[in-house]
Amino acid sequence: MRTRTRRPSTRLALAAVASLAVLSLSACSDDSEAEEATESTSESSPSESVEPTETEEDTEPSEDAAGEAPEASSGDSPDWANPVSTPGEKLTTIEAGDVTVDVYQVSTTKATKSGFFADPETNKPIIAEGDEIVFVNYVITNNGDTIDLGASGVKVDPKYDDWPYMQGMDSITDLDLFAEQEVNETAFAAGSFRDPGVYPFGEGQQISYGDNFRYQAGSPITFTVTVIPVDAEGELLHDERVEAEGAAKIS
Structure with missing residues (x-):
């Protein structure tokens, strides 16, 4: 396994600002002997400024006025x-630096549709409907300081050692x-889009997602x-890019 590591930067929290409005009250009496004046009193109540919302994305946390990214959530x-x-x-x-990726082989099943790629020599799908495919699962843990991820998150690319094609391995989207x-x-998660695309991955937190590809029993894979x-x-931040590889065998 080869690892090149740089420490990613951390980000601070959003700030919200409330404005105060002052209301004045006054009263007087009509006593015939003398007039008594009461001083006006005031009280303040917070009011929130609301901007029009057009899309669901606008409800997600984003940069504040100071240009600071969202803080990692607890949990x-x-x-x-x-x-x-x-x-x-x-x-x-x-x-991969402070990030650990545990790779699991889940199970095999039949492809419900054809994949995206075709063999350039035969023009047939690399994965055809009904072909045997295997699912793998990636459980990803951040063992260090908060990492601000982009829309690509933590990327894991599987490839059989004897994969003959230039592009990565084909899969089924279902x-x-x-x-x-x-x-x-x-x-x-659905509705998690942010603009700008900053997704804090906190210390000790985990995420997971999976993949599928053509099943080759007993094949070494990286x-x-x-x-x-x-x-x-x-x-x-390409200068802080971290990359690592892990070898395994599909059973």
């Missing part, structure tokens, strides 16, 4: 992530099939983990 998982799932038998553990395998199709943090504007 076992970030507030932007799907609940962690842990099915399968562990194949390997990969250390949410029902992922649900049957108890595997998240993505680490990001999983490549890539972590690229982002700045407060969601721009990738």
Whole structure:
């Protein structure tokens, strides 16, 4: 396994500002002998400024006026992530700096549709409907300081050692099939989009998602983990890129 590590930066919390409005009250009496004046009293009440909302994304946390990114939520998982799932038998553990990726082989099943890629020589799908595919699950833990991830999150790329094609391995996109395998199709929960795209991954927190590809029993396979943090504007910090590999065998 090869690892190149740099420490990602941390971010601070959002700030909210309330404005105070002053109300004045006065009273007087009409006593015939003398006039008595009462001093005006005031009380303050907070009022919140609300801007029009057009899309669901606007309800998600984003940068504040000072340009600071959201703070990592407390708990076992970030507030932007799907609940962690842990099915399968562990194949390997990969250390990519402070990030640990445990890879599990879940099970095999039939492809419900054809994949995206075709063999350039035969023009037939690499995965055809009805072919045997295998599901794997990635359980990802941050063992260090908060990492501000971008929209790509923590990327894991599987590839059989004898994979003959230039592109990565083909897979099937079928949410029902992922649900049957108890595997998240993505680490990001529905409605978690943010602009800018900054997703804090806190110390000790976990996320999980999975993948599927053509089943080759007994085949050696390499999983490549890539972590690229982002700045407060969601721009990738390529100088802080961390990459590592882990070898395993599909059973």
